[in-house]
Amino acid sequence: MKALICIGHVPDTTSKIKFTDNDTKFDTTDIKYIIGPYEELALTRLLDLKDAGTEMHITAVNVGTAETEPTIRKALAMGADDAIRINSEATDNLFIAKQIAEVYKNGDYDVIITGKESIDYNGGQLEGMIAEFLNLPSVSGASKFEINGDKVILEQEIEGGDLKLEASFPFVVSAGKGFLPESEPRIPNMRGIMMARKKPLQVIEPVAHDAVTEVSKFYLPEPKPACKMVSPDNVEELVTLLHEEAKVI
Amino acid sequence: MAVLIYTQNYDGKFKKSVFELVTYGAAAAKEMNTDAIAVTTGKLDETTLKELGKYGASKVISVTNNELNDFSEQAYASVIEQVAKKNDADLIVLGNNPYGRAVAPRLAVKLNAGLAAGVVALPSSISPFTVKKRVYSGKAFADIVIKSDVKIITLNQNSYKIEENPTDIVTEDFTAEIPDGAYAVKPIEVVKSSDKLSVTDAEILVSGGRGLKGPENWGMIEEMAEILGAVTSCSRTVSDLDWRPHEEHVGQTGKVVAPNLYIAIGISGAIQHLAGVNGSKVMVVINTDPDAPFFEAADYGIIGDAFEVVPKLNAAFKKFKEEN
Protein backbone atom coordinates (compact mmCIF):
# COMPACT_ATOMS: atom_id res chain seq x y z
CA MET A 1 0.00 0.00 0.00
CA LYS A 2 1.28 3.45 -0.91
CA ALA A 3 -0.21 6.06 1.38
CA LEU A 4 -0.15 9.82 1.06
CA ILE A 5 -0.81 11.34 4.44
CA CYS A 6 -1.67 15.03 4.82
CA ILE A 7 0.16 16.54 7.75
CA GLY A 8 -1.09 19.77 9.27
CA HIS A 9 1.17 22.03 11.31
CA VAL A 10 -0.95 23.29 14.21
CA PRO A 11 -0.53 24.95 17.62
CA ASP A 12 -0.14 22.50 20.50
CA THR A 13 -3.49 21.68 22.15
CA THR A 14 -2.53 23.51 25.36
CA SER A 15 -1.69 26.76 23.53
CA LYS A 16 -3.13 29.99 24.76
CA ILE A 17 -4.65 31.63 21.70
CA LYS A 18 -3.92 35.33 21.05
CA PHE A 19 -4.07 37.59 18.01
CA THR A 20 -2.07 40.58 16.76
CA ASP A 21 -2.30 43.28 14.08
CA ASN A 22 -5.72 44.45 15.15
CA ASP A 23 -6.95 40.89 15.58
CA THR A 24 -6.26 39.96 11.99
CA LYS A 25 -3.31 37.60 12.61
CA PHE A 26 -2.60 34.68 14.88
CA ASP A 27 0.05 35.58 17.44
CA THR A 28 2.76 32.91 17.15
CA THR A 29 4.77 34.15 20.16
CA ASP A 30 5.55 31.21 22.47
CA ILE A 31 3.49 28.80 20.38
CA LYS A 32 4.72 25.24 20.08
CA TYR A 33 3.66 23.47 16.88
CA ILE A 34 2.63 19.86 16.52
CA ILE A 35 1.34 17.45 13.89
CA GLY A 36 -2.48 17.69 13.80
CA PRO A 37 -3.72 15.14 16.40
CA TYR A 38 -6.03 13.29 13.98
CA GLU A 39 -3.44 12.78 11.27
CA GLU A 40 -1.02 11.75 14.00
CA LEU A 41 -3.48 9.00 14.95
CA ALA A 42 -3.72 8.01 11.29
CA LEU A 43 0.06 7.92 10.83
CA THR A 44 0.40 5.75 13.92
CA ARG A 45 -2.27 3.40 12.57
CA LEU A 46 -0.37 3.00 9.29
CA LEU A 47 2.88 2.34 11.19
CA ASP A 48 1.14 -0.27 13.34
CA LEU A 49 -0.16 -1.99 10.20
CA LYS A 50 3.32 -1.89 8.70
CA ASP A 51 4.83 -3.40 11.85
CA ALA A 52 2.20 -6.14 11.69
CA GLY A 53 3.40 -7.09 8.20
CA THR A 54 1.38 -4.99 5.75
CA GLU A 55 3.54 -3.77 2.91
CA MET A 56 3.49 -0.02 3.26
CA HIS A 57 5.15 3.08 1.90
CA ILE A 58 4.15 6.31 3.63
CA THR A 59 4.63 9.76 2.12
CA ALA A 60 3.89 12.74 4.33
CA VAL A 61 2.68 15.86 2.52
CA ASN A 62 2.26 19.38 3.84
CA VAL A 63 1.34 22.69 2.32
CA GLY A 64 3.35 25.25 4.21
CA THR A 65 6.31 27.57 4.38
CA ALA A 66 9.77 26.49 5.57
CA GLU A 67 8.51 27.01 9.14
CA THR A 68 6.57 23.75 8.97
CA GLU A 69 9.65 21.59 8.30
CA PRO A 70 10.24 20.56 11.94
CA THR A 71 6.68 19.20 11.98
CA ILE A 72 7.28 17.27 8.75
CA ARG A 73 10.56 15.94 10.16
CA LYS A 74 8.63 14.70 13.16
CA ALA A 75 6.37 12.67 10.87
CA LEU A 76 9.52 11.21 9.30
CA ALA A 77 10.96 10.50 12.74
CA MET A 78 7.77 8.67 13.68
CA GLY A 79 8.30 6.45 10.65
CA ALA A 80 7.02 8.01 7.42
CA ASP A 81 9.32 7.04 4.54
CA ASP A 82 9.58 10.35 2.71
CA ALA A 83 7.92 13.73 2.55
CA ILE A 84 6.85 16.50 0.23
CA ARG A 85 6.37 20.14 1.19
CA ILE A 86 4.46 22.42 -1.13
CA ASN A 87 6.07 25.75 -0.57
CA SER A 88 3.21 28.12 0.17
CA GLU A 89 1.30 29.77 2.98
CA ALA A 90 -1.64 27.49 3.85
CA THR A 91 -4.73 29.68 3.82
CA ASP A 92 -7.72 28.75 1.69
CA ASN A 93 -8.76 25.07 1.90
CA LEU A 94 -9.65 24.78 -1.81
CA PHE A 95 -6.11 25.97 -2.58
CA ILE A 96 -4.54 23.41 -0.21
CA ALA A 97 -6.72 20.59 -1.56
CA LYS A 98 -5.76 21.46 -5.13
CA GLN A 99 -2.05 21.20 -4.25
CA ILE A 100 -2.47 17.79 -2.66
CA ALA A 101 -4.53 16.56 -5.61
CA GLU A 102 -1.59 17.54 -7.87
CA VAL A 103 0.85 15.57 -5.73
CA TYR A 104 -1.42 12.55 -5.95
CA LYS A 105 -1.47 12.74 -9.74
CA ASN A 106 2.31 12.66 -9.87
CA GLY A 107 2.69 9.54 -7.74
CA ASP A 108 0.95 6.19 -7.71
CA TYR A 109 -0.70 6.29 -4.32
CA ASP A 110 -3.40 3.87 -3.19
CA VAL A 111 -4.89 6.03 -0.50
CA ILE A 112 -4.88 9.64 0.66
CA ILE A 113 -5.41 10.18 4.37
CA THR A 114 -6.17 13.41 6.23
CA GLY A 115 -7.21 14.11 9.78
CA LYS A 116 -10.91 14.59 10.53
CA GLU A 117 -10.23 18.25 11.15
CA SER A 118 -7.43 20.62 11.91
CA ILE A 119 -7.43 21.99 15.46
CA ASP A 120 -6.79 25.55 14.31
CA TYR A 121 -9.14 26.07 11.37
CA ASN A 122 -11.59 23.28 12.28
CA GLY A 123 -12.71 22.93 8.71
CA GLY A 124 -12.90 19.19 8.20
CA GLN A 125 -12.84 20.00 4.53
CA LEU A 126 -9.74 18.67 2.93
CA GLU A 127 -10.72 15.03 2.47
CA GLY A 128 -13.89 15.82 0.49
CA MET A 129 -12.22 18.55 -1.56
CA ILE A 130 -9.26 16.39 -2.56
CA ALA A 131 -11.57 13.51 -3.44
CA GLU A 132 -13.77 15.74 -5.56
CA PHE A 133 -10.81 17.26 -7.43
CA LEU A 134 -9.64 13.74 -8.24
CA ASN A 135 -13.08 12.20 -8.66
CA LEU A 136 -12.20 9.54 -6.09
CA PRO A 137 -14.50 7.85 -3.57
CA SER A 138 -14.12 9.07 0.00
CA VAL A 139 -15.04 8.48 3.61
CA SER A 140 -15.24 11.34 6.07
CA GLY A 141 -14.41 10.90 9.76
CA ALA A 142 -13.60 7.18 9.71
CA SER A 143 -13.48 5.53 13.11
CA LYS A 144 -11.96 2.28 11.86
CA PHE A 145 -9.41 1.29 9.23
CA GLU A 146 -8.80 -2.42 8.73
CA ILE A 147 -7.18 -4.08 5.75
CA ASN A 148 -8.99 -7.08 4.34
CA GLY A 149 -7.15 -8.44 1.30
CA ASP A 150 -7.31 -5.75 -1.36
CA LYS A 151 -10.14 -3.94 0.41
CA VAL A 152 -10.33 -1.71 3.44
CA ILE A 153 -13.10 -1.96 6.02
CA LEU A 154 -14.04 1.38 7.51
CA GLU A 155 -16.60 2.72 9.90
CA GLN A 156 -18.21 6.11 9.84
CA GLU A 157 -20.40 7.68 12.44
CA ILE A 158 -23.75 8.77 11.05
CA GLU A 159 -26.92 9.87 12.75
CA GLY A 160 -28.26 6.97 14.74
CA GLY A 161 -25.30 4.63 14.50
CA ASP A 162 -22.11 3.56 12.83
CA LEU A 163 -22.05 2.80 9.13
CA LYS A 164 -19.73 -0.04 8.17
CA LEU A 165 -18.17 0.43 4.73
CA GLU A 166 -15.93 -1.42 2.32
CA ALA A 167 -13.60 0.59 0.11
CA SER A 168 -11.34 -0.44 -2.76
CA PHE A 169 -8.17 1.45 -3.65
CA PRO A 170 -7.73 4.21 -4.54
CA PHE A 171 -9.78 6.35 -2.17
CA VAL A 172 -9.55 9.27 0.24
CA VAL A 173 -10.31 9.02 3.94
CA SER A 174 -10.24 11.37 6.90
CA ALA A 175 -9.34 9.86 10.25
CA GLY A 176 -11.45 10.45 13.34
CA LYS A 177 -11.25 9.05 16.80
CA GLY A 178 -11.17 5.25 16.75
CA PHE A 179 -9.07 5.12 13.58
CA LEU A 180 -6.29 4.08 15.90
CA PRO A 181 -7.66 1.49 18.32
CA GLU A 182 -6.19 1.63 21.82
CA SER A 183 -2.61 2.79 21.44
CA GLU A 184 -1.37 6.34 21.84
CA PRO A 185 0.62 8.07 19.08
CA ARG A 186 4.28 7.14 18.98
CA ILE A 187 6.96 9.31 20.45
CA PRO A 188 9.92 9.30 18.07
CA ASN A 189 13.07 7.80 19.57
CA MET A 190 16.64 8.99 19.04
CA ARG A 191 17.20 6.55 16.20
CA GLY A 192 14.03 7.72 14.46
CA ILE A 193 15.10 11.34 14.81
CA MET A 194 18.58 10.59 13.42
CA MET A 195 17.12 8.63 10.52
CA ALA A 196 14.60 11.35 9.76
CA ARG A 197 17.43 13.75 8.95
CA LYS A 198 18.47 11.52 6.07
CA LYS A 199 15.01 10.79 4.69
CA PRO A 200 14.05 12.66 1.51
CA LEU A 201 12.00 15.84 1.97
CA GLN A 202 11.17 17.25 -1.41
CA VAL A 203 10.11 20.89 -1.73
CA ILE A 204 7.90 21.80 -4.68
CA GLU A 205 6.21 25.00 -5.79
CA PRO A 206 2.40 25.31 -5.74
CA VAL A 207 0.14 25.29 -8.78
CA ALA A 208 -2.06 28.35 -9.23
CA HIS A 209 -5.55 28.29 -7.72
CA ASP A 210 -7.60 31.29 -6.64
CA ALA A 211 -8.40 31.53 -2.96
CA VAL A 212 -12.10 32.17 -2.39
CA THR A 213 -12.15 32.58 1.39
CA GLU A 214 -10.17 34.69 3.82
CA VAL A 215 -10.20 35.53 7.49
CA SER A 216 -10.93 39.20 8.05
CA LYS A 217 -10.93 39.23 11.85
CA PHE A 218 -10.43 37.01 14.88
CA TYR A 219 -12.30 37.22 18.17
CA LEU A 220 -11.66 35.75 21.57
CA PRO A 221 -14.75 34.56 23.44
CA GLU A 222 -16.32 37.18 25.72
CA PRO A 223 -14.75 36.95 29.16
CA LYS A 224 -17.09 35.17 31.52
CA PRO A 225 -18.25 36.77 34.75
CA ALA A 226 -16.77 35.05 37.80
CA CYS A 227 -18.22 31.71 38.78
CA LYS A 228 -20.98 32.06 41.38
CA MET A 229 -20.20 29.80 44.28
CA VAL A 230 -22.88 27.84 46.11
CA SER A 231 -22.30 26.15 49.45
CA PRO A 232 -22.37 22.33 49.40
CA ASP A 233 -24.69 22.57 52.39
CA ASN A 234 -27.23 24.59 50.47
CA VAL A 235 -27.66 22.84 47.13
CA GLU A 236 -31.28 24.09 46.93
CA GLU A 237 -29.80 27.50 46.13
CA LEU A 238 -28.23 26.07 42.98
CA VAL A 239 -31.59 24.71 41.87
CA THR A 240 -33.16 28.13 42.42
CA LEU A 241 -30.38 29.90 40.52
CA LEU A 242 -30.62 27.52 37.57
CA HIS A 243 -34.37 28.04 37.47
CA GLU A 244 -34.79 31.73 38.20
CA GLU A 245 -31.53 33.35 37.12
CA ALA A 246 -30.11 31.13 34.38
CA LYS A 247 -33.55 29.86 33.31
CA VAL A 248 -32.18 26.55 32.08
CA ILE A 249 -34.39 24.20 34.12
CA MET B 1 -31.26 33.46 -6.41
CA ALA B 2 -32.12 31.25 -3.46
CA VAL B 3 -30.88 29.96 -0.16
CA LEU B 4 -30.82 26.17 -0.28
CA ILE B 5 -30.98 24.27 3.01
CA TYR B 6 -30.08 20.61 3.19
CA THR B 7 -32.54 19.05 5.63
CA GLN B 8 -31.38 15.64 6.75
CA ASN B 9 -34.00 13.20 8.00
CA TYR B 10 -33.50 10.36 10.38
CA ASP B 11 -35.79 7.37 9.89
CA GLY B 12 -38.26 9.53 7.96
CA LYS B 13 -38.40 12.28 10.60
CA PHE B 14 -36.68 15.61 11.16
CA LYS B 15 -34.76 16.29 14.31
CA LYS B 16 -34.81 19.63 16.10
CA SER B 17 -31.43 20.53 14.62
CA VAL B 18 -33.08 20.61 11.17
CA PHE B 19 -35.64 23.17 12.35
CA GLU B 20 -32.73 25.24 13.60
CA LEU B 21 -31.13 25.05 10.14
CA VAL B 22 -34.36 26.05 8.42
CA THR B 23 -34.95 28.97 10.82
CA TYR B 24 -31.40 30.11 10.12
CA GLY B 25 -31.68 29.64 6.34
CA ALA B 26 -34.97 31.55 6.26
CA ALA B 27 -33.45 34.44 8.22
CA ALA B 28 -30.45 34.53 5.87
CA ALA B 29 -32.78 34.44 2.85
CA LYS B 30 -34.67 37.42 4.26
CA GLU B 31 -31.46 39.42 4.53
CA MET B 32 -30.59 38.45 0.99
CA ASN B 33 -34.08 39.25 -0.32
CA THR B 34 -34.64 35.78 -1.62
CA ASP B 35 -36.40 32.49 -0.86
CA ALA B 36 -35.43 29.69 1.48
CA ILE B 37 -35.72 26.32 -0.23
CA ALA B 38 -35.23 23.04 1.62
CA VAL B 39 -33.95 19.88 -0.04
CA THR B 40 -34.45 16.39 1.38
CA THR B 41 -33.29 12.94 0.36
CA GLY B 42 -35.18 9.70 0.79
CA LYS B 43 -38.90 9.04 1.18
CA LEU B 44 -40.80 11.34 3.52
CA ASP B 45 -44.52 11.80 3.82
CA GLU B 46 -46.18 15.06 2.83
CA THR B 47 -47.04 16.13 6.40
CA THR B 48 -43.45 15.70 7.50
CA LEU B 49 -42.17 17.66 4.51
CA LYS B 50 -44.61 20.47 5.22
CA GLU B 51 -43.35 20.80 8.79
CA LEU B 52 -40.43 22.74 7.31
CA GLY B 53 -42.84 25.50 6.32
CA LYS B 54 -43.40 26.25 9.98
CA TYR B 55 -39.84 27.55 10.20
CA GLY B 56 -39.87 29.70 7.10
CA ALA B 57 -39.02 27.49 4.11
CA SER B 58 -41.22 28.43 1.15
CA LYS B 59 -40.51 25.30 -0.83
CA VAL B 60 -39.21 21.83 -0.15
CA ILE B 61 -37.68 19.73 -2.88
CA SER B 62 -37.89 16.05 -2.15
CA VAL B 63 -35.31 13.97 -3.97
CA THR B 64 -36.90 10.57 -4.18
CA ASN B 65 -34.32 8.23 -5.73
CA ASN B 66 -34.31 4.93 -3.84
CA GLU B 67 -30.53 4.65 -3.81
CA LEU B 68 -30.37 7.61 -1.47
CA ASN B 69 -31.63 5.51 1.41
CA ASP B 70 -27.96 4.63 1.80
CA PHE B 71 -25.59 7.46 2.53
CA SER B 72 -22.79 8.17 0.07
CA GLU B 73 -20.78 11.38 0.09
CA GLN B 74 -20.51 11.34 -3.68
CA ALA B 75 -24.18 10.67 -4.37
CA TYR B 76 -25.48 13.22 -1.85
CA ALA B 77 -23.07 15.91 -3.05
CA SER B 78 -24.11 15.32 -6.65
CA VAL B 79 -27.82 15.47 -5.80
CA ILE B 80 -27.48 18.74 -3.89
CA GLU B 81 -25.39 20.15 -6.73
CA GLN B 82 -28.16 19.34 -9.22
CA VAL B 83 -30.82 20.96 -7.05
CA ALA B 84 -28.61 23.98 -6.37
CA LYS B 85 -27.99 24.57 -10.06
CA LYS B 86 -31.62 24.10 -11.02
CA ASN B 87 -32.70 26.66 -8.41
CA ASP B 88 -29.84 29.04 -8.92
CA ALA B 89 -28.81 28.82 -5.26
CA ASP B 90 -26.26 31.36 -4.14
CA LEU B 91 -26.07 30.22 -0.52
CA ILE B 92 -26.18 26.60 0.57
CA VAL B 93 -26.68 25.83 4.26
CA LEU B 94 -25.92 22.43 5.78
CA GLY B 95 -25.58 21.24 9.37
CA ASN B 96 -22.10 20.91 10.82
CA ASN B 97 -22.84 17.22 11.48
CA PRO B 98 -21.37 14.07 9.90
CA TYR B 99 -23.50 14.45 6.74
CA GLY B 100 -22.96 18.14 6.22
CA ARG B 101 -19.26 17.86 6.90
CA ALA B 102 -18.91 15.00 4.42
CA VAL B 103 -20.90 16.61 1.64
CA ALA B 104 -20.09 20.34 1.84
CA PRO B 105 -16.41 20.11 0.75
CA ARG B 106 -17.35 18.17 -2.39
CA LEU B 107 -20.06 20.70 -3.19
CA ALA B 108 -17.50 23.47 -2.74
CA VAL B 109 -15.32 21.99 -5.48
CA LYS B 110 -18.27 21.23 -7.78
CA LEU B 111 -19.62 24.78 -7.53
CA ASN B 112 -16.27 26.53 -7.04
CA ALA B 113 -17.76 27.89 -3.86
CA GLY B 114 -16.04 29.14 -0.74
CA LEU B 115 -16.95 27.10 2.32
CA ALA B 116 -17.13 28.20 5.95
CA ALA B 117 -17.56 25.22 8.29
CA GLY B 118 -18.79 25.52 11.87
CA VAL B 119 -20.61 28.83 11.50
CA VAL B 120 -22.18 30.24 14.68
CA ALA B 121 -24.24 33.27 13.56
CA LEU B 122 -26.09 34.89 10.67
CA PRO B 123 -23.88 36.59 8.08
CA SER B 124 -22.78 39.94 9.50
CA SER B 125 -22.65 41.30 5.97
CA ILE B 126 -24.04 40.04 2.67
CA SER B 127 -21.62 41.97 0.47
CA PRO B 128 -18.85 41.14 1.06
CA PHE B 129 -20.36 37.92 2.41
CA THR B 130 -19.01 37.57 5.96
CA VAL B 131 -19.84 34.92 8.55
CA LYS B 132 -18.49 34.09 11.98
CA LYS B 133 -17.13 30.61 12.60
CA ARG B 134 -15.56 28.66 15.43
CA VAL B 135 -11.75 28.32 15.19
CA TYR B 136 -8.93 27.03 17.39
CA SER B 137 -11.25 24.30 18.64
CA GLY B 138 -13.58 26.69 20.40
CA LYS B 139 -10.89 28.91 21.87
CA ALA B 140 -11.69 31.68 19.36
CA PHE B 141 -13.93 32.80 16.49
CA ALA B 142 -13.14 34.26 13.09
CA ASP B 143 -14.97 36.30 10.48
CA ILE B 144 -14.65 34.51 7.17
CA VAL B 145 -15.15 36.45 3.96
CA ILE B 146 -16.38 34.29 1.08
CA LYS B 147 -15.63 35.82 -2.29
CA SER B 148 -17.06 33.26 -4.72
CA ASP B 149 -20.51 33.63 -6.35
CA VAL B 150 -21.89 30.59 -4.57
CA LYS B 151 -21.30 30.36 -0.83
CA ILE B 152 -21.56 27.29 1.37
CA ILE B 153 -21.76 27.17 5.14
CA THR B 154 -22.20 24.45 7.74
CA LEU B 155 -24.00 25.68 10.85
CA ASN B 156 -22.92 24.54 14.32
CA GLN B 157 -25.73 22.88 16.23
CA ASN B 158 -27.41 24.96 18.96
CA SER B 159 -26.03 28.23 17.69
CA TYR B 160 -29.26 29.70 16.34
CA LYS B 161 -32.60 29.98 18.08
CA ILE B 162 -35.46 28.00 16.53
CA GLU B 163 -38.38 30.25 15.70
CA GLU B 164 -41.69 29.65 14.00
CA ASN B 165 -42.38 31.71 10.91
CA PRO B 166 -45.07 29.82 8.98
CA THR B 167 -45.29 29.95 5.19
CA ASP B 168 -47.54 28.30 2.63
CA ILE B 169 -44.89 25.81 1.75
CA VAL B 170 -45.02 23.99 -1.56
CA THR B 171 -43.52 20.56 -2.09
CA GLU B 172 -41.87 19.38 -5.25
CA ASP B 173 -40.53 15.95 -6.19
CA PHE B 174 -37.23 15.69 -7.98
CA THR B 175 -35.52 12.69 -9.48
CA ALA B 176 -31.79 13.24 -9.55
CA GLU B 177 -29.15 11.55 -11.61
CA ILE B 178 -26.91 9.39 -9.49
CA PRO B 179 -23.39 9.45 -10.95
CA ASP B 180 -21.67 6.18 -11.85
CA GLY B 181 -19.47 4.92 -9.07
CA ALA B 182 -21.21 6.99 -6.40
CA TYR B 183 -21.43 3.86 -4.26
CA ALA B 184 -17.87 2.70 -4.92
CA VAL B 185 -17.41 2.79 -1.17
CA LYS B 186 -19.89 0.06 -0.36
CA PRO B 187 -22.18 0.37 2.66
CA ILE B 188 -22.21 -3.00 4.43
CA GLU B 189 -24.39 -2.40 7.47
CA VAL B 190 -25.47 0.17 10.00
CA VAL B 191 -24.64 -0.73 13.55
CA LYS B 192 -27.43 1.15 15.31
CA SER B 193 -26.71 2.97 18.50
CA SER B 194 -29.38 3.06 21.14
CA ASP B 195 -32.41 5.21 20.52
CA LYS B 196 -31.64 7.61 23.33
CA LEU B 197 -30.72 11.20 22.49
CA SER B 198 -27.10 11.73 21.56
CA VAL B 199 -24.84 14.10 23.48
CA THR B 200 -24.93 16.58 20.61
CA ASP B 201 -28.74 16.69 20.58
CA ALA B 202 -29.21 16.99 24.33
CA GLU B 203 -30.33 20.25 25.94
CA ILE B 204 -28.88 19.28 29.29
CA LEU B 205 -25.76 17.18 29.80
CA VAL B 206 -24.71 15.64 33.10
CA SER B 207 -21.04 14.87 32.70
CA GLY B 208 -18.72 12.82 34.90
CA GLY B 209 -14.94 12.74 35.20
CA ARG B 210 -12.24 10.69 36.84
CA GLY B 211 -13.18 12.26 40.17
CA LEU B 212 -16.02 9.74 40.30
CA LYS B 213 -13.44 6.99 40.92
CA GLY B 214 -15.04 4.17 38.95
CA PRO B 215 -17.89 3.12 36.63
CA GLU B 216 -19.79 1.63 39.57
CA ASN B 217 -20.43 5.18 40.82
CA TRP B 218 -22.35 6.36 37.76
CA GLY B 219 -25.73 5.48 39.28
CA MET B 220 -26.12 8.95 40.79
CA ILE B 221 -25.06 10.59 37.50
CA GLU B 222 -27.66 8.62 35.59
CA GLU B 223 -30.22 9.46 38.23
CA MET B 224 -29.55 13.19 37.83
CA ALA B 225 -29.86 12.86 34.07
CA GLU B 226 -33.13 11.01 34.46
CA ILE B 227 -34.60 13.65 36.78
CA LEU B 228 -33.58 16.50 34.47
CA GLY B 229 -34.43 14.77 31.20
CA ALA B 230 -30.75 15.03 30.38
CA VAL B 231 -28.15 12.88 28.66
CA THR B 232 -24.91 11.66 30.29
CA SER B 233 -21.47 12.49 28.93
CA CYS B 234 -17.91 12.16 30.22
CA SER B 235 -14.29 13.30 29.98
CA ARG B 236 -11.83 11.58 27.71
CA THR B 237 -10.02 9.96 30.63
CA VAL B 238 -13.26 8.26 31.61
CA SER B 239 -13.93 6.86 28.15
CA ASP B 240 -10.26 5.87 27.73
CA LEU B 241 -10.56 3.89 30.96
CA ASP B 242 -13.67 2.25 29.49
CA TRP B 243 -15.79 3.42 32.39
CA ARG B 244 -18.22 4.89 29.88
CA PRO B 245 -18.86 4.32 26.14
CA HIS B 246 -16.92 6.41 23.61
CA GLU B 247 -20.06 8.15 22.30
CA GLU B 248 -20.15 9.99 25.63
CA HIS B 249 -16.67 11.51 25.32
CA VAL B 250 -16.87 15.28 24.89
CA GLY B 251 -14.05 17.71 24.24
CA GLN B 252 -11.58 18.70 21.62
CA THR B 253 -11.02 15.15 20.41
CA GLY B 254 -14.52 13.96 21.31
CA LYS B 255 -17.93 15.44 20.59
CA VAL B 256 -18.24 19.19 20.52
CA VAL B 257 -21.40 20.07 22.40
CA ALA B 258 -23.41 23.21 23.10
CA PRO B 259 -26.28 22.36 25.45
CA ASN B 260 -28.26 24.88 27.48
CA LEU B 261 -26.88 23.40 30.67
CA TYR B 262 -23.67 21.43 31.22
CA ILE B 263 -23.09 19.96 34.67
CA ALA B 264 -19.49 18.81 35.20
CA ILE B 265 -18.97 16.48 38.13
CA GLY B 266 -15.42 15.44 39.11
CA ILE B 267 -13.95 16.90 35.92
CA SER B 268 -10.84 19.06 36.29
CA GLY B 269 -11.54 21.27 33.26
CA ALA B 270 -8.44 20.63 31.16
CA ILE B 271 -8.14 23.00 28.22
CA GLN B 272 -8.91 20.18 25.75
CA HIS B 273 -12.06 19.30 27.67
CA LEU B 274 -13.25 22.90 27.87
CA ALA B 275 -12.65 23.41 24.15
CA GLY B 276 -15.45 20.97 23.41
CA VAL B 277 -17.97 22.23 25.95
CA ASN B 278 -17.47 25.97 26.26
CA GLY B 279 -20.23 26.62 23.74
CA SER B 280 -22.68 25.58 26.49
CA LYS B 281 -25.02 28.33 27.60
CA VAL B 282 -24.63 27.67 31.31
CA MET B 283 -21.99 25.53 33.03
CA VAL B 284 -22.03 24.12 36.55
CA VAL B 285 -19.04 22.49 38.20
CA ILE B 286 -18.88 20.26 41.25
CA ASN B 287 -15.33 19.52 42.36
CA THR B 288 -13.41 18.99 45.61
CA ASP B 289 -10.49 21.11 44.43
CA PRO B 290 -11.13 24.87 44.57
CA ASP B 291 -8.21 25.34 42.15
CA ALA B 292 -9.67 23.07 39.47
CA PRO B 293 -9.52 25.09 36.21
CA PHE B 294 -13.20 24.35 35.57
CA PHE B 295 -14.16 27.00 38.16
CA GLU B 296 -12.72 29.65 35.86
CA ALA B 297 -14.95 28.60 32.99
CA ALA B 298 -18.15 27.76 34.87
CA ASP B 299 -21.09 30.00 35.76
CA TYR B 300 -21.98 28.20 38.99
CA GLY B 301 -19.79 26.08 41.21
CA ILE B 302 -19.88 23.95 44.30
CA ILE B 303 -16.64 23.06 46.05
CA GLY B 304 -17.42 19.71 47.53
CA ASP B 305 -17.29 15.95 47.35
CA ALA B 306 -19.47 14.60 44.56
CA PHE B 307 -20.42 11.62 46.69
CA GLU B 308 -22.06 13.97 49.19
CA VAL B 309 -23.21 16.80 46.93
CA VAL B 310 -24.77 14.83 44.08
CA PRO B 311 -27.25 12.79 46.16
CA LYS B 312 -28.38 16.01 47.90
CA LEU B 313 -28.65 17.81 44.60
CA ASN B 314 -30.63 14.95 43.09
CA ALA B 315 -33.12 15.19 45.94
CA ALA B 316 -33.40 18.96 45.40
CA PHE B 317 -33.85 18.59 41.62
CA LYS B 318 -36.49 15.94 42.22
CA LYS B 319 -38.40 18.16 44.63
CA PHE B 320 -38.18 21.03 42.14
CA LYS B 321 -39.48 18.86 39.30
CA GLU B 322 -42.41 17.66 41.41
CA GLU B 323 -43.37 21.22 42.23
CA ASN B 324 -42.93 22.69 38.75
Ligand SMILES: Cc1cc2nc3c(=O)[nH]c(=O)nc-3n(C[C@H](O)[C@H](O)[C@H](O)COP(=O)(O)OP(=O)(O)OC[C@H]3O[C@@H](n4cnc5c(N)ncnc54)[C@H](O)[C@@H]3O)c2cc1C
Ligand atom coordinates in the same frame (compact mmCIF):
# COMPACT_ATOMS: atom_id res chain seq x y z
C1 LIG C 1 -4.34 16.01 22.31
C2 LIG C 1 -5.22 15.86 23.51
C3 LIG C 1 -6.60 15.86 23.33
C4 LIG C 1 -7.46 15.72 24.42
N1 LIG C 1 -8.81 15.74 24.20
C5 LIG C 1 -9.65 15.65 25.27
C6 LIG C 1 -11.06 15.68 25.08
O1 LIG C 1 -11.57 15.75 23.95
N2 LIG C 1 -11.86 15.60 26.17
C7 LIG C 1 -11.36 15.49 27.43
O2 LIG C 1 -12.16 15.43 28.39
N3 LIG C 1 -10.04 15.44 27.63
C8 LIG C 1 -9.17 15.51 26.59
N4 LIG C 1 -7.83 15.42 26.82
C9 LIG C 1 -7.36 15.06 28.18
C10 LIG C 1 -7.31 16.22 29.12
O3 LIG C 1 -6.06 16.86 28.99
C11 LIG C 1 -7.48 15.72 30.59
O4 LIG C 1 -6.47 14.77 30.86
C12 LIG C 1 -8.84 15.09 30.90
O5 LIG C 1 -9.89 15.93 30.44
C13 LIG C 1 -8.97 14.87 32.38
O6 LIG C 1 -10.16 14.19 32.69
P1 LIG C 1 -10.86 14.37 34.11
O7 LIG C 1 -11.13 15.80 34.36
O8 LIG C 1 -12.01 13.43 34.13
O9 LIG C 1 -9.77 13.77 35.11
P2 LIG C 1 -8.76 14.50 36.08
O10 LIG C 1 -7.95 15.52 35.43
O11 LIG C 1 -8.08 13.39 36.81
O12 LIG C 1 -9.69 15.30 37.08
C14 LIG C 1 -10.50 14.73 38.07
C15 LIG C 1 -11.10 15.87 38.86
O13 LIG C 1 -12.01 15.33 39.81
C16 LIG C 1 -11.87 16.02 41.02
N5 LIG C 1 -12.31 15.11 42.09
C17 LIG C 1 -11.66 14.07 42.66
N6 LIG C 1 -12.43 13.48 43.57
C18 LIG C 1 -13.61 14.13 43.59
C19 LIG C 1 -14.82 13.99 44.32
N7 LIG C 1 -14.98 13.02 45.24
N8 LIG C 1 -15.82 14.85 44.08
C20 LIG C 1 -15.70 15.84 43.15
N9 LIG C 1 -14.58 16.02 42.44
C21 LIG C 1 -13.55 15.18 42.65
C22 LIG C 1 -10.41 16.39 41.10
O14 LIG C 1 -10.22 17.51 41.94
C23 LIG C 1 -10.09 16.69 39.64
O15 LIG C 1 -10.27 18.06 39.36
C24 LIG C 1 -6.93 15.56 25.74
C25 LIG C 1 -5.55 15.58 25.92
C26 LIG C 1 -4.70 15.74 24.84
C27 LIG C 1 -3.22 15.76 25.09
Ligand SMILES: Nc1ncnc2c1ncn2[C@@H]1O[C@H](COP(=O)(O)O)[C@@H](O)[C@H]1O
Ligand atom coordinates in the same frame (compact mmCIF):
# COMPACT_ATOMS: atom_id res chain seq x y z
N1 LIG D 1 -1.50 22.87 5.20
C1 LIG D 1 -1.80 21.58 5.20
N2 LIG D 1 -0.99 20.68 4.61
C2 LIG D 1 -1.30 19.37 4.59
N3 LIG D 1 -2.40 18.86 5.15
C3 LIG D 1 -3.24 19.70 5.76
C4 LIG D 1 -3.00 21.09 5.83
N4 LIG D 1 -4.02 21.67 6.49
C5 LIG D 1 -4.86 20.68 6.84
N5 LIG D 1 -4.40 19.48 6.41
C6 LIG D 1 -5.03 18.15 6.58
O1 LIG D 1 -6.43 18.29 6.44
C7 LIG D 1 -7.11 17.88 7.61
C8 LIG D 1 -8.36 18.71 7.79
O2 LIG D 1 -8.05 20.08 7.87
P1 LIG D 1 -9.19 21.20 7.91
O3 LIG D 1 -10.01 21.00 6.69
O4 LIG D 1 -8.43 22.48 7.95
O5 LIG D 1 -9.97 20.95 9.17
C9 LIG D 1 -6.07 17.97 8.70
O6 LIG D 1 -6.37 17.08 9.75
C10 LIG D 1 -4.80 17.57 7.96
O7 LIG D 1 -4.70 16.16 7.81
